[in-house]
Amino acid sequence: MNALPSSRLLWFMSGSIGLIALPHAWHVPPLLIGFFGLMWLWRLLAIARPAWLPNRWGLFALTLAGIGLAFSQHRGVFGRDAGTGLFVVALGLKLLEIRGKRDVYVIVYLAFVVAATQFLYEESILMALYILLVCTVLLATLVTQNSVSPQTVPALKTAATLIVQALPIAMVLFVLFPRLEAPRWSWLDADNQAKSGLSDTLEPGSIAELSLSAELVFRVKFDGDLPPPAQRYWRGPVYSLFDGSAWKAAPALFRAANPDQPAFGGRAYDYTLMMEPQKQNWVFALELPSAFPAGLRRNELYQLTTNKNPGDRAEYRISSTPAYNTGGISPAERRENLQLPGKPSERIRNLIAQLRGTEASPEVLIANLLQHFHRENFRYTLNPEPMPERQVETFLFERRAGFCSHYATAFVYLLRAAEIPARVVGGYQGGRFNTVGGFLEVRQADAHAWAEVWLDGKGWVRFDPTAAIAPERIEQSVNVDLQIASGAANFSPIQLDAKTLTWLQRGRQLWQNVDYQWQRWVINYDTDNQKALLQSLGIDDFVKLGYWLLLSVGGLSGLLAWRLLRPNRRRRDPVLLTYRQFCDKLRKAGVDFGPGDGPQTLAQRAKTVRPDLADAIDRIAAVFIRLRYEPGAETGDLRTLKTLVRGLRV
Amino acid sequence: MDVALDRLIAAANQIILGKERQIQLAVCCLLAKGHLLIEDIPGVGKTTLSHTLARLFGMEYQRIQFTSDILPADIVGSTVFDTHKQQFKFHPGPIFKQMILADEINRATPKAQSALLEAMEERQVTVEGQTYALPQPFFVIATQNPTNQIGTFPLPESQVDRFLMRIELGYPSRQAERELLAGQPRHLLINALAEALSPAQLVELQQAAASVYASPALLDYLQAILAYTRQSPDFVNGLSPRAGLGLLAAAKAWAFIDKRQAVLPEDLQAVLPAVAGHRLNAGSSDSVGIVAPILAQVSVH
Numbered sequence: 001m002n003a004l005p006s007s008r009l010l011w012f013m014s015g016s017i018g019l020i021a022l023p024h025a026w027h028v029p030p031l032l033i034g035f036f037g038l039m040w041l042w043r044l045l046a047i048a049r050p051a052w053l054p055n056r057w058g059l060f061a062l063t064l065a066g067i068g069l070a071f072s073q074h075r076g077v078f079g080r081d082a083g084t085g086l087f088v089v090a091l092g093l094k095l096l097e098i099r100g101k102r103d104v105y106v107i108v109y110l111a112f113v114v115a116a117t118q119f120l121y122e123e124s125i126l127m128a129l130y131i132l133l134v135c136t137v138l139l140a141t142l143v144t145q146n147s148v149s150p151q152t153v154p155a156l157k158t159a160a161t162l163i164v165q166a167l168p169i170a171m172v173l174f175v176l177f178p179r180l181e182a183p184r185w186s187w188l189d190a191d192n193q194a195k196s197g198l199s200d201t202l203e204p205g206s207i208a209e210l211s212l213s214a215e216l217v218f219r220v221k222f223d224g225d226l227p228p229p230a231q232r233y234w235r236g237p238v239y240s241l242f243d244g245s246a247w248k249a250a251p252a253l254f255r256a257a258n259p260d261q262p263a264f265g266g267r268a269y270d271y272t273l274m275m276e277p278q279k280q281n282w283v284f285a286l287e288l289p290s291a292f293p294a295g296l297r298r299n300e301l302y303q304l305t306t307n308k309n310p311g312d313r314a315e316y317r318i319s320s321t322p323a324y325n326t327g328g329i330s331p332a333e334r335r336e337n338l339q340l341p342g343k344p345s346e347r348i349r350n351l352i353a354q355l356r357g358t359e360a361s362p363e364v365l366i367a368n369l370l371q372h373f374h375r376e377n378f379r380y381t382l383n384p385e386p387m388p389e390r391q392v393e394t395f396l397f398e399r400r401a402g403f404c405s406h407y408a409t410a411f412v413y414l415l416r417a418a419e420i421p422a423r424v425v426g427g428y429q430g431g432r433f434n435t436v437g438g439f440l441e442v443r444q445a446d447a448h449a450w451a452e453v454w455l456d457g458k459g460w461v462r463f464d465p466t467a468a469i470a471p472e473r474i475e476q477s478v479n480v481d482l483q484i485a486s487g488a489a490n491f492s493p494i495q496l497d498a499k500t501l502t503w504l505q506r507g508r509q510l511w512q513n514v515d516y517q518w519q520r521w522v523i524n525y526d527t528d529n530q531k532a533l534l535q536s537l538g539i540d541d542f543v544k545l546g547y548w549l550l551l552s553v554g555g556l557s558g559l560l561a562w563r564l565l566r567p568n569r570r571r572r573d574p575v576l577l578t579y580r581q582f583c584d585k586l587r588k589a590g591v592d593f594g595p596g597d598g599p600q601t602l603a604q605r606a607k608t609v610r611p612d613l614a615d616a617i618d619r620i621a622a623v624f625i626r627l628r629y630e631p632g633a634e635t636g637d638l639r640t641l642k643t644l645v646r647g648l649r650v
Numbered sequence: 651m652d653v654a655l656d657r658l659i660a661a662a663n664q665i666i667l668g669k670e671r672q673i674q675l676a677v678c679c680l681l682a683k684g685h686l687l688i689e690d691i692p693g694v695g696k697t698t699l700s701h702t703l704a705r706l707f708g709m710e711y712q713r714i715q716f717t718s719d720i721l722p723a724d725i726v727g728s729t730v731f732d733t734h735k736q737q738f739k740f741h742p743g744p745i746f747k748q749m750i751l752a753d754e755i756n757r758a759t760p761k762a763q764s765a766l767l768e769a770m771e772e773r774q775v776t777v778e779g780q781t782y783a784l785p786q787p788f789f790v791i792a793t794q795n796p797t798n799q800i801g802t803f804p805l806p807e808s809q810v811d812r813f814l815m816r817i818e819l820g821y822p823s824r825q826a827e828r829e830l831l832a833g834q835p836r837h838l839l840i841n842a843l844a845e846a847l848s849p850a851q852l853v854e855l856q857q858a859a860a861s862v863y864a865s866p867a868l869l870d871y872l873q874a875i876l877a878y879t880r881q882s883p884d885f886v887n888g889l890s891p892r893a894g895l896g897l898l899a900a901a902k903a904w905a906f907i908d909k910r911q912a913v914l915p916e917d918l919q920a921v922l923p924a925v926a927g928h929r930l931n932a933g934s935s936d937s938v939g940i941v942a943p944i945l946a947q948v949s950v951h
Contacts, residue, residue: 598916630912631912
């Protein structure tokens with residue numbers, strides 16, 4: 001019973017343990033994973049040379065060292081990282097202490113736990129598949145452990161069969177079993193590690209940095225058709241404080257409120273917005289959100305914020321109306337949006353005077369300013385030379401090359417200098433349409449900055465000076481920034497439509513769609529979703545839920561048991577099928593026989609029960625034996641057999 | 651030819667009363683070119699059966715009575731110095747005969763047993779570096795007492811595997827015993843037996859038996875049986891590939907005795923206890939009981 005496990009089992013087990021620990025290498029501290037790796041290698045070497053294993057005292061010392069390491073890395077054993085680290089270290093230590101079957105069981109079960117902890121870090125579909133695969137290998141270890149003559153491939157096959165059989169039950173439990181929400185694992189550790197994205201400060205280079213990132217920010221699925229590309233502005237933070245080089249959002253406490261609620265007109269777009277994990281609690285809605293769920297808030301700057309943990313993926317139903325009027329402006333707000341870092345220089349005032357001409361209306365100034373950007377030799381680039389001092393002037397009069405935030409900054413600066421309230425808005429523009437899933441994917445590279453100007457009677461109106469320079473950036477769903485950054489394109493328009501999509505792009509879109517559905521239906525399945533689903537099924541209390549669970553799990557198990565236990569009917573040989581009909585008829589006639597009875601035995605027994613049918617039974621048995629066991633049966637024999645069996649009346 | 655075989659079996663049934671099945675199995679074993687092991691308590695007719703078969707098949711035979719002090723040299727022969735010719739000369743032992751009756755094989759020490767069993771496997775004998783071929787055909791019919799009897803050395807599993815079949819005789823039925831008691835002494839009857847087949851005829855029959863057709867469907871069933879014994883927790887070891895070959899050869903011979911040109915599942919089932927019983931559980935004499943779960947569980951179709 002307590003014999004030492006065979007080396008085949010040890011290899012198998014070590015292999016599966018290695019596979020389990022592999023993805024942990026990305027987040028468990030190097031010291032701990034190194035410790036585990038050492039134990040693991042030690043175990044591998046000791047398969048060939050068991051004498052190299054540490055004795056009791058050595059093991060004790062190693063255990064102390066492992067605990068010390070785990071504690072030094074996390075200062076405790078609570079929380080996601082510390083707990084996972086501890087499990088990994090324990091798994092490594094237990095590998096060195098195998099004295100019998102019992103220890104193998106302990107290791108395998110511990111390995112299942114370690115495999116599950118992986119989901120505290122990553123919930124992607126790929127990781128789920130990987131863990132499922134690893135679980136198969138672990139199960140195969142158990143199969144090997146309990147097999148008299150273990151063989152690798154059959155053990156893996158058995159394990160895979162077990163997994164496939166268990167999956168439906170797991171799915172039912174996933175859907176029906178009450179979901180445990182608290183504690184939110186991701187809240188145990190404050191891990192806002194390095195999620196890139198927009199922040200409440202707009203530095204000159206920040207958007208250029210983002211433009212190289214293909215990281216997904218959110219997905220949008222429109223109920224009907226999509227808004228035209230020129231209207232796809234996803235509103236983020238609003239910047240109104242300028243210090244000469246960087247923009248800051250006004251602190252919420254001192255934010256000047258707009259006296260009027262925005263008025264909406266024209267058509268509204270309904271859509272589902274699915275946010276990827278974010279650092280900030282911002283929700284990037286299409287300008288301007290007119291209706292949104294209760295968990296969201298539209299602040300004074302018309303930006304949506306959520307009260308949920310932004311580190312989780314979340315899904316919102318939002319309605320936006322591109323035609324809007326925000327109404328009046330309060331004196332405080334006007335003051336805030338005319339703020340300038342010092343007095344504008346002579347050159348700037350001259351430029352404004354020149355652009356304003358004889359008219360005093362802001363609209364004319366704006367139109368002339370955009371004309372100016374368009375006509376004069378301004379260029380769009382993601383790699384402008386640094387402009388350390390007097391950024392706006394250097395940009396306007398000397399370099400004339402920059403990207404969206406430079407243009408927005410210059411635009412807002414000039415308008416403010418002309419006493420027109422204006423501000424910079426950050427967010428995302430455009431997005432790539434996934435033809436497979438029918439949704440827009442918006443990535444960090446789509447980050448954008450544009451301007452908003454308050455006009456009398458119209459409220460805050462969006463102007464995008466970048467569109468005057470590089471209309472491709474706005475009008476097309478191509479990621480110009482990314483292309484420019486990689487040197488792949490300049491400003492010749494790039495045609496990219498559905499026809500020219502390569503299989504690679506199609507594959508990527510397909511995958512994005514699978515991932516989207518996974519997020520939507522599996523990861524986002526929380527207490528609320530479950531409650532809604534259960535109520536739609538008519539389950540309103542725990543007793544009913546219990547019945548449902550019992551019925552569905554019991555039904556599935558029964559189905560499986562029936563499939564496993566019923567006589568094997570897989571083969572499709574017409575001879576056998578006809579013979580089975582014969583068997584069924586005999587069984588109906590009261591002949592008792594088992595699976596191990598051959599045709600002659602069967603015929604003998606049938607004749608004693610039904611002597612009246614002896615002739616027919618003998619002929620059927622003879623033809624069947626000729627077809628199945630004798631050489632040179634003819635095709636006519638099968639017809640004869642069929643006729644005989646059909647003619648048998650019991 | 652077939653008639654000769656029928657006559658042989660009929661004649662044997664005249665000597666050993668009420669054991670038709672065992673006699674048919676024994677003949678089947680010889681047709682399939684296998685060695686035969688007869689196991690039972692003393693006095694039920696093991697020696698008589700082997701003696702009868704040897705007579706009927708008309709082969710030159712030799713009986714070796716195994717005792718606890720028999721030596722390998724007593725079986726295979728020894729080299730003796732010839733004083734006339736001034737050189738060593740090999741004196742062949744009793745094993746150099748076509749048919750060997752190894753009586754009470756498990757009373758001998760393992761050393762002596764293995765001398766016989768090696769000869770059975772290799773069909774040759776090596777003495778002091780010289781190899782001597784055994785005659786053709788070469789058969790061993792061994793008898794042994796049940797292993798729980800005092801003074802026996804049970805054959806190890808690896809050696810039991812060399813015997814194609816193991817059959818048990820058991821007590822005779824009431825009627826058979828009455829005939830036995832009322833009839834003539836058996837050894838007189840055996841001495842009076844005429845040979846029913848010549849060795850050359852036997853070789854022909856063996857070839858004819860080996861050419862019986864085994865269909866893919868039958869091989870499926872055979873493989874299912876083999877797989878079952880390898881997976882089932884009832885058996886410590888499953889049947890070996892050699893056992894599978896033996897099963898097929900025996901089933902062909904069984905079909906041949908039944909005058910059929912194709913093997914049926916029933917043929918396999920008939921020889922299964924004798925061929926598989928001692929391989930699956932050497933400690934038990936109940937071959938039929940050992941293979942009963944196989945027959946019940948493995949589906950024919």
